[in-house]
Amino acid sequence: MAKxxxxxxxxxxxxxxxxxxxxxxxxxxxxxxxxxxxPRPGHVxxxxxxxxxxxxxxxxxxxxxxxxxxxxxxxxxCAGHGNGLYALDREGEPLIGIQS
Numbered sequence: 001m002a003k004x005x006x007x008x009x010x011x012x013x014x015x016x017x018x019x020x021x022x023x024x025x026x027x028x029x030x031x032x033x034x035x036x037x038x039p040r041p042g043h044v045x046x047x048x049x050x051x052x053x054x055x056x057x058x059x060x061x062x063x064x065x066x067x068x069x070x071x072x073x074x075x076x077x078c079a080g081h082g083n084g085l086y087a088l089d090r091e092g093e094p095l096i097g098i099q100s
């Protein structure tokens with residue numbers, strides 16, 4: 001039976017993952033800094049391919065640190081910056097991540 005919770009926070013500069021047990025104790029944390037692009041003042045963009053690779057990396061690192069399998073995760077909660085847009089093409093492939 002799944003008995004852990006995974007949190008994923010996609011911030012403007014760092015993507016972070018945490019694993020908690022069902023009592024709320026933190027078991028593992030990992031973060032990965034990403035690259036942003038500023039095409040003009042007030043506009044911040046991300047490469048979604050890199051963003052997803054970083055997400056996979058921090059999730060895998062947390063699973064490894066906690067010593068658990070992905071199938072042990074009961075639920076995933078996601079959070080991120082408030083005013084962004086992650087655009088996909090018709091095939092579901094990433095186009096661009098607009099952060100502000």
